[in-house]
Amino acid sequence: MPTEKRRILVVGAGVTGLLSAVRCALAGHHVTVLDRDAIPNPGSTSFDQHRAVRALDTHDLAASRRIAVAHRRWMGLEALTGSKFYRRVGMITAWPEDDVDAVMSAAAAADLPVRLIEPDSVPHVRFPDGTVGVLERHGGILLADHALQVLVRWLTEQPNVALRPWQEVKAVDPGTGRVYLPDAESLDADLTLVATGPWSKDLVDIPMVLHRQTLVYLKPPEQLATAWERTPGVGRIGTSGQAWLLPPGDGTLLKVSSAVACREAHMVTAGTPDEERQWAEQVLSEQIVSEPHRYTVMAVKRCHYLVDAQTGNSHLVRIGPSTWARTASGGDGFRTAPLVAERILEALTTDFREESI
Template sequence: MTAARAARVVVVGAGVVGLLTALECALAGHRVTVLDRGAIPNPESSSYDQHRAIRTLVPGDPDGTRRMVGAHHRWRELETVLGTAFYRRVGVVTAWPRDRVAAVVSSAADAGVPVAELDPDDLPHLGFPAGSAGVREAQAGVLLARRVLRAAARWLAGHPAVALRPYCAVTAVEPESGRVVLAGGEVLGGDLVLVAAGPWGRGLVDHPVVLRRQTMLYLRPPERLARWWRTAPAVGGLGTDGRAWAVPPGGGTLLKISSDAVCREVAAADCADEDQSPWARRLAEAGVLPDVERYTVVAARACHYTTDPDTGGARLARVGPAVWSRAACGGTGFASAPLVAGRIVNAVTEVAA
C-alpha cells in the first residue's frame, strides 16, 4: 500500500478550532499554514476567554453524547501533548425542572455517563430556578481557555511542518481551487482550507451565519466564600429564567456569569460605541448569585460569535471541494473543537490518499 502524501493545509483563524485543527493535521504528517488578521493566538477571537465549561451529556441525543465523550477524552490527551495542565475536572451541574430530572438521569445511564442528582441546597451560593434540581456530571469540568490557546500556539510555533503567520488579513477564499488571497496580494494554495475566523470569516465563504453578541460578567467572590468557590462546579440553567451559567474561579481565573437572556443578534462585530452597563446590570440582576451585591465586579466583556441560522448552534460545513467553514459558537464550540479538528484531519487524509 502506498503511503499517503503530506497535504498542504491552510487554516484561516487562530482561535481554538483553527489551532487544534493545525495541531492535529501536523500530528498526522501534513504541512500547515495558520493565518490570522491579528496575533496568534488572537485575543479578539471568539474563543479567547478565561475559561469554558465542557460537559459530555446531551440529554436525549445518544450520538451527541458519544461525540462529546470523545471530545472529553481528547481534551485530556491534549494536556499531555501540549505539556500543559488546563482542564479543571470540577464537574458540571445543570438545573432541570424536578419532573424532568428522572428522564435526564435515565438518559445519562443509557449513554454510560455517570451522574448524580443534586439538591439546590447543596450549592447554596447559586441561584437555581424555582422547582428545579441539579444533575451533576462528575467527569466534566472547566477548560482554562487562554491557557489552551497559548499552549497550542507555542506547540505549533515549534513544529517544523507548521508556519504561523499573524497579522495576515485574508481578503478572499476560492472554494473551488482552495486559493487564499491575502491583503497584500499574495496567494496561497492548499489541498484543504479551513475558514475558522469567527465573525470575520462571514465575507470569505458562502456559509450563512447569524452574528451574535453576548455580555459576560467577571467577578471576585467575597473573601468568606473564596474557599467554597475553589472547588465549586460549573453550573448551567441558573437564574430566575433558567438561562444562565456560572463558571467558577480557579487556575488564575475569575468567576464568570453569562446568560442567553443578554445575547442579541447584531449586524457587525464592532461594539466600541455600545454601553455595556445596561446588559451587565441585567445580568447581575438575573438571580444567578443570590447575594450578588457581595461580589466585586472586575469586568464586563462583550464577545461575538456566529451561529447556524437553522440550528442556532455551531456547524462545520463544506463550502467547496477544497474549502470547509466553521461557525464559531461560544462555549459549546470551544468544548467540541477536537471533534472539528478530527473531522478535518479525516478530510485531509482523503485528499492525500
C-alpha cells in the same frame, strides 16, 4: 492514516484552527496558520479566561456521546503539551424535579456518568425553585486563553508548521481553496479550513447568524474563595432559568451570563460602556449567586458567536472540493473543536459533505 503529506491552510487561529493545526501536524502534514492579528489573537472569540466543557444534550444522545469523546481529547492535549489547562471540576445543570428521571435516563443512554446534586450543597449558587442539579462528573472548565497559548507554543516548535500572524485574508476561493492576502499574494493548499469565528461571514457564503452576548466577571468574597474553588460550572439557573456561571479558580474570576443578554447582531462591534453596563445589569438581575451584594464586578465583556442559520447549531461545512468552513465560535467552539480537528484530518482521505458538531 495517509502516507502522502499534504499542505493544510488554516484561516483563523482560534481554538478550532489551532486544534486542527495540531492534529494535522501530528499526522505529519505541512500546516500554515493565518490570523488577522497576533497568534493567539487576544481579540478572538476563543480568547477568554475560561470555557465550559459539558456533554449532555437530552434531545441528541449521539451528540452527547461525541462531546464525551471531545472531553477525552482535551485530556490527551494536556499530556501532549505537558501543560495543565483543564479543570475537571464537573458541570451542573438545574432541572425541574419532574424532569430529573428523564434526564438521568438520557445520561445513562448516552453513557455519561452523572449524579444528583441538591441545591443546598451549593448554597452560594441560586437554583430556581423546584429544581435539582444534575452533575456531569467528566465535565469541567478549560482555562481558555492559557490553552491557546500552550497550543501555539507547541505548534511553534514543529518544523512542519508555519504560523503567520497579522495576515488579514481578503478572500477565499471555495472552488480551489486559494487564499488571497494583501499585496496580490495568494496561497494554495490541499485543504483549506476557514475558522475565523464571526468574521467567517466576510469570507464564505453560507447561511450564518451572528449573536452578541454580555459577560460579567465577578470577584467573590474572600470567605467563599475555598468553596468556589471546589464548585463546578452551573447552568439553567437564575430567575429565568437561562443563566449560567463558570467558577473562579487558577487565577480566573467568576464569570456569569444569561441567554436574556443574547441578541442577534449584524456585525462585530465593541459597543459603548453605557450599553454594556445596561446589559450587565440585566444579567446581574437574574439572581445567579446568593448575596450578590458581597461580590465585586471586575469587568464586563461583549462577545460574539456564530451559528448555522437553519439549525441554530454549529456545523463543519464543505463549501468546495477542498475547502471547509466552521460555523461555530465561543463556548461551543471549545466544546467541539477536538471533533472538528479529527474531521479535518479525516477529510484528507475520505469524502463527506457536512457534519453537525
